[in-house]
Amino acid sequence: MATSAVARETVFALRRQIAKIEGTLSERLEAPAGSSFDADVPRQSLASSRNPTPARNLTIVRRGLAAPPDAFLRTGAERLDAALSGGLPKAALSEFHGAATRDAGAVAGFVLSLISLILSQGPRLPVLWIGTSEVFREAGFPYAGGLHAFFGIEPEQLLFSEAPRLLDALWVAEEAARMTALAAVILEIRGNPQRLDLTATRRLHARAQSAGRPLFLLRQAGEPEPTAAPVRLILSAAPAAARETIAGPLAGSIGRPAFTITIGKSRTALPGKFTLEWNPDERIFEERRGEEWAKNPVPVVSTSRRREDPAAAPGAVLAFPAVGSPAAGDQSPRPERPAHRRPRRAGRSA
Incomplete structure (x- = not known):
């Protein structure tokens, strides 16, 4: 029983490897009638041309016919x-x-x-x-x-x-x-x-x-x-x-x-x-x-700020820069202090 199980796993492994090489499914490999294994295990006994006695322990896996x-x-x-x-x-x-x-x-x-x-x-x-x-x-x-x-x-x-x-x-x-x-x-x-x-x-x-x-x-x-x-x-x-x-x-x-x-x-x-x-x-x-x-592209994500647009923007060009994009030569606004670091107003108690 153990020998039969080992042989069965060997045939399964060979079938998967050959199917992977040939680019098909292992289930599509043809199995002859009267097989001693399960019906889904494809194999074919080999008979030597020199020896009329078939080889009992030697099996091969071959590709089956194309599906209709x-x-x-x-x-x-x-x-x-x-x-x-x-x-x-x-x-x-x-x-x-x-x-x-x-x-x-x-x-x-x-x-x-x-x-x-x-x-x-x-x-x-x-x-x-x-x-x-x-x-x-x-x-x-x-x-x-x-x-x-x-x-x-x-x-x-x-x-x-x-x-x-x-x-x-x-x-x-x-x-x-x-x-x-x-x-x-x-x-x-x-x-x-x-x-x-x-x-x-x-x-x-x-x-x-x-x-x-x-x-x-x-x-x-x-x-x-x-x-x-x-x-x-x-x-x-x-x-x-x-x-x-x-x-x-x-x-x-x-x-x-x-x-x-x-x-x-x-x-x-x-x-x-x-x-x-x-x-x-x-x-x-x-x-x-x-x-x-x-011919009809649809933008998915808008262009990042302060970067050159790869394509011309449709519509009229405005005379002022977009919000958050300062014009060339302008200085960036002075960073504002966090609220918790601002000085207290005069006259207010702690």
Whole structure:
């Protein structure tokens, strides 16, 4: 029994190393039928061309066949889909991280965009959103009017399950992940709870694979940690461009929702950072390129004082300097003494 366990761990270690070198997942390595190990341990017996007797103790790990194109959910952004080796897996656990609590809205908006793509490509089944009371109290619920206007999702298609504890939410997610009557399952958590460890995510990933449905794990203010999810995306809100009109960009307006996406983990192990805009009319993602964004830049932070402005300031130039920025040649004002060091006025008693 001990020898079998050691051999098993050796095969697992070799599989991980070869998958890392080839830039794929170890789960995608092909396993032959009738293996003495578990079905998820890929190996192939070798037979020497000189010796017809097969080598019983020698095994190798080889790369499996590519997954069919319909196994992935394509976002429509070619560069992002290529970096993800075809898109997000449809039958798997996928992670979406927000570095801070304020990014919960951006994470939820991006996942709802993916749900809109799923419903447009298949049967319009309901979607279950699971979370704890703490999560919904902190981030709130999606607005029913916005679901239809921005994503084409009817309010009755999005079901919510509010659990008092994380343990209850995980139980509901495991039971829902195996159901084929749902188009997708969303599990939203906060931070890095100990109960959501590698074993728990393996169970969720296995249930999603068995049902052939996606399971999206949303993490508010969580740090990356080892999980069974093949893909991890780190999301935040990007500055919105001006709204496009027939006469051109409308100054001072807010355009389409935009997301900054960083690949934290993928099947190809290729890092990348992308900015996508969600087109609510066409219900597709459009990548924002650098040249297009440079036509309408939006300053995020004002220029520091007493430093040369890298760009000409818009508007009329005033004849007097700005407040707090003395003109050249003027002496800086005399520093004022702190209040507790001022001399007492004459005639006042101590």
